[in-house]
Amino acid sequence: MNTYKKLLAATALAMLTGGLMAGGAAAKTLVFCSEAAPGGFDPALYTGGETLDATGQAVFNKLVEFKPGTSEVEPALADSWTISDDGLEYTFKLHPGVKFQTTSYFTPSRELNADDVVFSFERQKEGSPWAKYVDGASYEYFEGMDFPKLIKSVEKVDDLTVKVTLTKPNAPMLANLAMDFSSIVSKEYADKLMADGTPGKLNEQPVGTGPFQFVDYQLNTAIRYEANPDYYKGKVKLDSLIFAVTPDAAVRVQKLKAGECQLTIYPDPADVEGLKADTNLNVIQEEGLNVSTLAYNTTQAPFDKPEVRKALNQAIDKKAIVDAVYLGQGTPAINPIPPTMWSYNKSIKDDEYNPEAAKAALEKAGVKDLSMKIWAMPVARPYMPNGRRTAELIQSDFAKVGVKAEIVTFDWQEYLKQASDPKHDGAVIIGWTGDNGDPDNFLATLLSCQAVGTSNRAAWCNQEFTDLINKAAVVSDPAERTKLYEESQVVFKREAPWATLAHSLVTTAMTKNVSGYVPSPLGVHNFASVDVAE
């Protein structure tokens, strides 16, 4: 404890005088202008990227993790694993000698073992003493990824071996285990908090095995971390990491330019050109694992007819949307999954933009004087910078083929809720950012029969499509899965439940002295590999 305090004091001093000391032993600090304040510090309780960045990515590790810059799974806290032939039993061998972080509020007495892994999953189950350890606790991802039904048990075999048993085979399972809600927390720390009667601290002062350890959080202002000296992959190059909470995109850009932070994300598309032109900055852009769509309510006439949906798709000038809304920071979407995802079907041709043909097709389908509603989402999301502007563009496109569209909008919560209801009126602008890089996470989540009423906002239930998707989720051979998903995309395009609008480019901007940053296609931000030059 005592030495720690000295260390902290020394670090603080170094931070204070850092600006004055030329070269020397100044600490390497990265200030990251983040897009929102974290909800809390338990990665399993939240679904927002801002919280996952601040917890699962910075402080914790998982059994398996996504290889930086990809959505491939690689070993992390588990060195290796075996899957039984029936696909029901996963046995993980843990990395030996992994230490939990020693912080001002907790000193671990033992290394990571199977108990921690078992606890990390068991605690999220209904009925566990941790199920409601803070007011309003709910494990949204655990529920959302269907873990309560999918996972039969998580058992300790020996100190360094854990067995996960499923109720049915599930091909995306490993990818799910690499997500942040599967972060491994310290059971010893949790037990101590429970014994002290302060379980809520688990959500305030996290203890993990990750590259950075938590120092302080100033509400809605800044999170401070320092490097974990005991990190099992070796101490990272940065000495400290600061998240400067900056919700306004224009302000983030300003702060980066003014040198108040060294790295930022999600600039307004309008600012990207300026960032690229700035010689003091580096800009990394890559295709995000996302899609934005206009989802027709396929249970509502006349959108229940595929030919009507196809005709309307032909009326939409996607190029104009990419230009005016994404300001070029995106690509028109053809399939419901992004081109960077495996099993993307390259042979599919997009509906050609052709107002004349659209008009003719509508007439042929017997649709005259159609008036409809277009739902414009009220918030900017990484896949959709401006829902209203998109709606306005589509509105004027539809006007050209004689379809009168009225733009409606609600607040975001109401929007999500009402759009989920299969009885909603009209076509909804919505989208998705992948959680785990598996096509199942797009196709089953957004378009299968079982998702009608929740995330299938087209209320589209096509048995042929759903059968393909559900089959692909249980077979384990990647080649066969690929084939099934490719086939499903053909069905999707034929039936056209959505007008696929665009995939956005995800932009990260940083000052020239920052190196080693690897953007993740999954919309999370990890600074373990980053270095800052003096």
Added chain:
Amino acid sequence: MFRYIASRVLLLIPTFIGISFVAFIFIRLLPGDPVIALAGERGMTPERHQLLMDQFGFNRPIWEQYFSFLWGIFHGDFGTSIASKRPVLADFRALFPATLELSICAMLFAVIIGIPAGIFAAVKRGSIFDQLSMGIALVGYSMPIFWWGILLIILFAGILHWTPVSGRMDLIYFFKPTTGFMLIDSLISGGKGAFKSAVSHLILPTIVLGTIPLAVIARQTRSAMLEVLGEDYVRTARAKGLEPKRVIGVHALRNAMIPVITTIGLQMGLLMAGAILTETIFSWPGIGKWMIDAISRRDYVVVQGGLMLVALIVMVVNLIVDLLYAVINPRIRVK
């Protein structure tokens, strides 16, 4: 005097109950759903939705919810945020100093410039200074401050780089908050650079938030002074040949200040609770920004608790103003 204070305080009780009722009812009337956002684009099955509504107590009878809300308030429990799962009161305590610091600075800015300008304009009635300063005051008073803030950011932070863009402090400085006021904390534990940083972060928000109070105070001071200067006793004092400075400084000023102080007090109450736009523009981590985020997230519990706390503060500030007014103006007490 005691009776006056007691009656004023007693009068607050029905208002307080009314406010709690309004805050509570408003939130129940909000469309949208307090828990649906937890799942984002993924959506939620009706069963799970039901479960969460039960867990948060939104399915209980409405009067039961109201009384448990009131009961909580009397015990200092304003509920727990749905989104962040943090107690509302704890967040309020953490964020309020930021708003208070900004409001005090804005008010000081308005008073220090507004009162002398108003006095001078009144004394030199009709002069260029009078016309110019009152013209500027009217422009300030007519200013859409969100636009004003953006213009200032573009100019001073974007083009000239004189001030930082947003926030309260350069993050290279790190110290535990003692008072929550950056200006004081940075002096106690941050050193010279930190203090300078705190000041530079405060300048633009102070100007933006202070603009309207400045205009109001300058105009109010001027008209109060004019009124007093026209009163008989001032004329008499002048006629008796008292030095003009003394007439203005001692006789006129003291009486003119009574309405001005009331104005300042009322403005202060509005400022502290109403810094919404300024905080939004400057990403200032205070109460206004917090409330606006809560409203847009439909975080029922925060909106309800926040409305209560904000209204309480306005009430208390107004009470203090009233009492102060009674102290300086004995005529009120007699009534």
Added chain:
Amino acid sequence: MTNEVSPPVPLASSQTSGRMARFSEFWFYFSVNKGAVIGFAVLVVLVLIAIFGPLIAPHAPYQQYRDALLTPPSWQVGGKEQFLLGTDAVGRDLLSRLIYGARYSLFIGLIVVTFAMITGVILGVLAGYFRGWVDTLIMRIMDIILAFPPLLLALVLVAILGPGLFNAMIAIALVLQPHFARLTRAAVMSEKNREYVIASKLAGAGHLRLMFKTILPNCLAPLIVQGTLSFSNAILEAAALGFLGMGAQPPTPEWGTMLAEAREFILRAWWVVTFPGLAILITVLAINLVGDGLRDALDPKLKRS
């Protein structure tokens, strides 16, 4: 952002010199104030622009010129002659949108003030005339409304009613109305015991007649001044709500909403940010100038000096 005007002072009611004389007296005092005359002139121009908007505007406010996104004003490099003040992010002519925006702002101000004034005056007259529990009840409710910061209350109300121009107007009217109620109540109380009221009472006038025919007309001066102040407040608050995304919804060319939409371009396209704000400022300033003039002309206390 609230204003109370100075304590109500009745018009010189004993004079029976007729309306014309009163008006010419009013105009005399009003026209002394140069600012007020300028403000009035600007206001007249704005009203004309609003009325004849469709005739003046060079383009339709919703027309998107896809090949002219974010064109700078015509005098700047890259500007086009047909877009005098440039275009916005989807290629709509800014000048035309501003012209149509004048309609919205003036309309908002008018509706809000009318609504706030009618309800506020009725409540105030009732409270001031009857006193007792009616007074207590009404004024407690007004206290409760005033205990919330106006913009915050308006925001919550709009959140309840749903974002949109109409709901924003209702919310603002509700927030502004207590000022009218308080003012009317005070004025009614001070008028109530005057001889002319008592005379009228003795002559057998009913409550309604006494309240609205006898007393109210003599409380009009401060109400008119408060009305002008509320007018400018209403425009500002509607713009603020629009700016926060809770007022008029795009593509409505309301100035505050236009500002909100333009915010992301502050570094790239100054015109989309500058002009809507300037339009708000000019309008509000003109109204406030008129308001000042009205107060000077209607407030005999200041007349004498």
